[in-house]
Amino acid sequence: MAATEREVLLGLQRALSEEQFQTFKYLLEEQLPLSRLQAASRPELCSMLLQHFPGRALHVAAAVLRRLPRHDLILQYHLPGADGAAADPGEVARVGSREAVGPRDVVGGPPDAGGRAQDTTTDPSGCGAGRLLSERDLLRVAQLLGHEWQEVGVLCLGLQRCRLEQIRENNPHRAALCSFEMLREWRRREGAAATAHRLRDCLRPAQLDPEVFALLQQL
Structure with a gap:
């Protein structure tokens, strides 16, 4: 049985380290109510994404994950662009069009073999x-x-x-x-x-x- 959009979003948030989760929220500051965003838990953030981006929540999540970068999660959860197709340029622009960063810029260091950030x-x-x-x-x-x-x-x-x-x-x-x-x-x-x-x-x-x-x- 295919996972629902809500289940995928929650799985993504749970896969992030605490610092990556905080950075994920930071990159959404111009799109979501700041007063709610800063204190949001992982399930609450999922609800906010579904509420504010109906039908586009996974596209937004994928655009943010590219900025972290956590491409392993995009592939694991088959998010938009995981098959090599170009990402929605509008979503990428909205979460901040910045120079791509290398694996060593991931919060906590480069990912290990399982895609988890190492603590450095x-x-x-x-x-x-x-x-x-x-x-x-x-x-x-x-x-x-x-x-x-x-x-x-x-x-x-x-x-x-x-x-x-x-x-x-x-x-x-x-x-x-x-x-x-x-x-x-x-x-x-x-x-x-x-x-x-x-x-x-x-x-x-x-x-x-x-x-x-x-x-x-x-x-």
């Missing part, structure tokens, strides 16, 4: 001070950086202005999402050194909201 957010020594920043950490920091994110990227993080311009063009009028993509770019460059302590040191010369440094102190 802590260093092998288990020392809290050396914990790598996760996607959820980056999201929290990005939401505090404000509209001066490009100056921060060039002057504090040492990123190329042309790359930041590309991020801005891909995410017009979405400062928090631009900041998030900028921090991901920095994390890719830093690799194993992308810790809260390292980011705090990089941002120290900038005149930022004190909450940014307070948050990084806690991470």
Whole structure:
């Protein structure tokens, strides 16, 4: 018996790690009521998708999964585009048209043989001070950086202005999402050194909201 649309959506959400689930919700912020979205559980998010995207919920879910990226789930659940057909460009645009990211940009690291994200957010020594920043950490920091994110990227993080311009063009009028993509770019460059302590040191010369440094102190 074929699974219903609701069952497929719930299976998808349960297959995501907690951080991937939070990123999934983040990518839907411009399409769903933010007050309900932020506190939504996995079953509640499924209901919201069915309610707001009648007949298109699986297309929307597939577009978001491509951004994570969790292509293994698209194939496993036979979502739109799983057979190699082109994804609905309208759905892809609505969840954010950004540069594709590699497997190492998945929350928690590259997937294992079963498609599950491996936990690479802590260093092998288990020392809290050396914990790598996760996607959820980056999201929290990005939401505090404000509209001066490009100056921060060039002057504090040492990123190329042309790359930041590309991020801005891909995410017009979405400062928090631009900041998030900028921090991901920095994390890719830093690799194993992308810790809260390292980011705090990089941002120290900038005149930022004190909450940014307070948050990084806690991470």
